[in-house]
Amino acid sequence: MGKDCGDACVKLLTGNDLTTGDVTWWTGDGWSRHIEDAVDVGDHGETLLAQETAALRVNAAYLIDATATPEGPRPAHIKDRIRALGPTVRPDLTRKPADPNAGTWVI
Amino acid sequence: MAETNLRFRDDEPHEEPAVSIEAFLGQTNATAVRIEAGEDARLLLPYLDRLALIEIDFPRFRDGRGYSSASILRAAGYTGELRASGDVLVDQMLFMRRVGFDSFAPDAPIDAHALERAFERYDYFYQSAADQAVPVWKLRHG
Amino acid sequence: MYQYDKYDQSIVDARVDEFREQTARRISGALTEDQFKPLRLKNGLYLQLHAYMLRVAIPYGTMSGRQMRMLGHIARKYDRGYGHFTTRQNIQYNWIKLEQAPDILADLATVEMHAIQTSGESIRNLSSDQYAGAAADEICDPRPWAELIRQATTFHPEFSYLPRKFKIAVTAAEEDRAAIRLHDIGLKLVKNEAGELGFEVYIGGGMGRTPFVAPLIRPFLPADNLFSYCAAALRVWNRWARRDNIHKQRIKILVHDLGTEEFTRQVEAEWQEILPLGTDVPRVELDRIAEYFAPPPFETGLSDSIDRSDPDFAVWLDQNVAAHKAPGYAIVNISLKSIGGIPGDVSAEQIELIADLAERHSFDELRATHAQNIVLPHVRKDRLYSIWQILRDAGLAEPNLDLISDIIACPGLDYCSLANARSIPVAQKIATRFADLGRQRELGELKLKISGCINACGHHHAGHIGILGVDRKGTENYQLLLGGSGAEDASLGSITGPGFSEDGVVDAIEKATDVYMRERADGERFLDTYRRIGMAPFKEAIYG
Numbered sequence: 055m056g057k058d059c060g061d062a063c064v065k066l067l068t069g070n071d072l073t074t075g076d077v078t079w080w081t082g083d084g085w086s087r088h089i090e091d092a093v094d095v096g097d098h099g100e101t102l103l104a105q106e107t108a109a110l111r112v113n114a115a116y117l118i119d120a121t122a123t124p125e126g127p128r129p130a131h132i133k134d135r136i137r138a139l140g141p142t143v144r145p146d147l148t149r150k151p152a153d154p155n156a157g158t159w160v161i
Numbered sequence: 162m163a164e165t166n167l168r169f170r171d172d173e174p175h176e177e178p179a180v181s182i183e184a185f186l187g188q189t190n191a192t193a194v195r196i197e198a199g200e201d202a203r204l205l206l207p208y209l210d211r212l213a214l215i216e217i218d219f220p221r222f223r224d225g226r227g228y229s230s231a232s233i234l235r236a237a238g239y240t241g242e243l244r245a246s247g248d249v250l251v252d253q254m255l256f257m258r259r260v261g262f263d264s265f266a267p268d269a270p271i272d273a274h275a276l277e278r279a280f281e282r283y284d285y286f287y288q289s290a291a292d293q294a295v296p297v298w299k300l301r302h303g
Numbered sequence: 304m305y306q307y308d309k310y311d312q313s314i315v316d317a318r319v320d321e322f323r324e325q326t327a328r329r330i331s332g333a334l335t336e337d338q339f340k341p342l343r344l345k346n347g348l349y350l351q352l353h354a355y356m357l358r359v360a361i362p363y364g365t366m367s368g369r370q371m372r373m374l375g376h377i378a379r380k381y382d383r384g385y386g387h388f389t390t391r392q393n394i395q396y397n398w399i400k401l402e403q404a405p406d407i408l409a410d411l412a413t414v415e416m417h418a419i420q421t422s423g424e425s426i427r428n429l430s431s432d433q434y435a436g437a438a439a440d441e442i443c444d445p446r447p448w449a450e451l452i453r454q455a456t457t458f459h460p461e462f463s464y465l466p467r468k469f470k471i472a473v474t475a476a477e478e479d480r481a482a483i484r485l486h487d488i489g490l491k492l493v494k495n496e497a498g499e500l501g502f503e504v505y506i507g508g509g510m511g512r513t514p515f516v517a518p519l520i521r522p523f524l525p526a527d528n529l530f531s532y533c534a535a536a537l538r539v540w541n542r543w544a545r546r547d548n549i550h551k552q553r554i555k556i557l558v559h560d561l562g563t564e565e566f567t568r569q570v571e572a573e574w575q576e577i578l579p580l581g582t583d584v585p586r587v588e589l590d591r592i593a594e595y596f597a598p599p600p601f602e603t604g605l606s607d608s609i610d611r612s613d614p615d616f617a618v619w620l621d622q623n624v625a626a627h628k629a630p631g632y633a634i635v636n637i638s639l640k641s642i643g644g645i646p647g648d649v650s651a652e653q654i655e656l657i658a659d660l661a662e663r664h665s666f667d668e669l670r671a672t673h674a675q676n677i678v679l680p681h682v683r684k685d686r687l688y689s690i691w692q693i694l695r696d697a698g699l700a701e702p703n704l705d706l707i708s709d710i711i712a713c714p715g716l717d718y719c720s721l722a723n724a725r726s727i728p729v730a731q732k733i734a735t736r737f738a739d740l741g742r743q744r745e746l747g748e749l750k751l752k753i754s755g756c757i758n759a760c761g762h763h764h765a766g767h768i769g770i771l772g773v774d775r776k777g778t779e780n781y782q783l784l785l786g787g788s789g790a791e792d793a794s795l796g797s798i799t800g801p802g803f804s805e806d807g808v809v810d811a812i813e814k815a816t817d818v819y820m821r822e823r824a825d826g827e828r829f830l831d832t833y834r835r836i837g838m839a840p841f842k843e844a845i846y847g
Contacts, residue, residue, distance in 0.1 A: 070350060070354075072329075072330065072401065073330055073400060073401050073402040074354070074400045074401070074402070075350060075351075075353075075354035075355040075398075075399065075400055075401060076354065077352075077353060077354075107336075108332075110330075110332050113336055113350070114336060114350055130777070131777065132716065132777065132778075132779065133352070133716060133720070133722075136352060136716060136717060136725075137352055137353065140353060141353065141397075141717040141718055142717055142725065142728065143645055143717050143725075143727045143728060143731070144645075144717075147383055147398075199542070222338075222341075222464070223341055223424065223464055224464065224546060225424075225461075225462070225463065225464025225465055225466075225541060226541060226542060228460060228461045228462070228463070228464065228541075229461055229538050229541050229542060232460075232461045232538075233576075236576075236580055250338060252325065252342055253464070255460075256458075256460040256461075256463050256464075257460075259460035260460045260461055275324075275328075278324065279321075282317050282320060282321055283313075283314065283317045283458075284313050284317070285310045285313050285314055286314075286458070286460075287314070287454045287455055287457055287458065287459075288455050288459055288460075288582065289580075289581070289582055290460050290461070297310040297311075297314075297454070298454075298584050298585065298588040300310065301308070301310070301588060301591065302585070302587050302588060302591070
């Protein structure tokens, strides 16, 4: 897919919490359930991934492309946007249950 | 950590190194052979009498071909040592014992306590296999 | 239905203990994810898009009320208040925590349930006819045989590290309500000319990337040799499957590559090796199991007349209630496909309500179907109206069995990390577009199936209308297929042409149904008209 993020292109490190399975995002000094806290890992992603996996602080981690926006990073792939938010068909079970338009961010 | 016992036979361990099936079939005096995953264990059926050791390799623990090879050899009457080598984890070893393996050469060390628990955890088995376990259907009906 | 004896219970309890230890080893880091993944999959635990997902086995779809209540308990205590019934008669929970998974399995074990071999490269849940024991057209109840195979393939030491998953289905009627020819092994109980019981054995069916309808490998297998013959097929496949390519590992590929004749020859030869070893389960054990499936004590002298004066009830009665072999009784289908709802999803409250109905009105038995609905198999006709009222008030009385809004849909990209596109929103839009019940009934039997990716968990190849979600340059796109069937007239659907957007595929389906309405001959279903007139008229209407 084309990269039209230009200077706003970022790389995020994401995975799941080992014991709970929660989707998590690397914040620079730890892990958050909220993608708004995610930081650009630049070229350090693989190193971080290995270190955090070995320390059991993340499971099934991988790197993704995203675009930095005022609302926070927006993953390039719809799958990761759904991971970030929650199931679009159950707004009550997403990270933003009070926002009826949250699902449109995914698309 | 004390070394975990990975051999479940009363006789002495066999000293001779295991040769490939191809080499074995070309020799008259080899007594130990190694089967790679996917090789046909039935090639050895005419020679079971003179084999003291058959080693079956598990290149990745998810590759289950060796279980069928072992089952075939034991069903054919092989009574020598049957060794599972390679990527063998404690979680597979009960199944391996059941299909007839009686020694193990895993790539990574096996925890003795975990192995003991693995072997003692299940009291009953649904199906008959190469081991002595009586399948549940037989226990039900005598 | 089957009840555990001390042996069954011991085996399940030991498994809970084993998994508890394996989970502890993963959480402590003693096991890497690579090492743990096949082990947790053997207990039905996936790592999915939002959390761990647990798939609980419902052997051949059959449950008691007590077991159904436990499923509701798990939804409440460990998940987020609901579960999802699947196309293999299992149930899935989407929000599981690894640290609680051993406790969930322990709770399940108290009601004779488990998640053994529901995922991974295992012999999976046995599926069967949801009308077993109730329909008049079966030659016998297939479920004792399914239970026999279930036990024989549980923790089978030779077949626990297979090349890929393996799915077996069993039926006993001419009408195939379990899609047996789309399974790795499909078994149909038959009687030979001497009146002896045996199986037609189909091997090599399946959907996914390379779908196949299974060829008939053996026209008559003596019933007592069921297990040894299956073991022969498994052993041949275990040896020869292509472990180098994950897309080529199912037995259907082997059957296709070798050809039916050569594959049969190899299985028959292997079977001759296995037969003398005495691994078949003796008939006395089958008889013991079959006692649990004896017909319930049906009352006699019941009336067959039903008061149809409530028109909404009458519509539901006509659509969702099937004939029962016992006079005075009926088979109730509970649709889990409310218009605009999520196909197959059911809340903890609905679960408990259904459990209650089963206990009070169906001899404490219910079934999950591969169409993601529920069956109450043995209901007195004079109770139907009150049951319908209860279902209606709970949102469980959609009168759409086998109609276009009775959609089979996988969870799709909303839940599944394998998916390329969301499937549930498409299902919702289609159901909403066709919500008018009169229109649905006009269209008649129309089995619509949606998969969010090529793995085909939504069985889209077997849909009269099938939809496959794909990823088209980062955007969700939907391919439309027509003409598939999972019944005894099994066929694979054909793609109409280029794919559509989410709204586009709904429009395309409407155009296809318009063609059907225009072209159909008397008594033809959508599928029949398609088979008669072919793809061309549909293609022309859809693409203009």
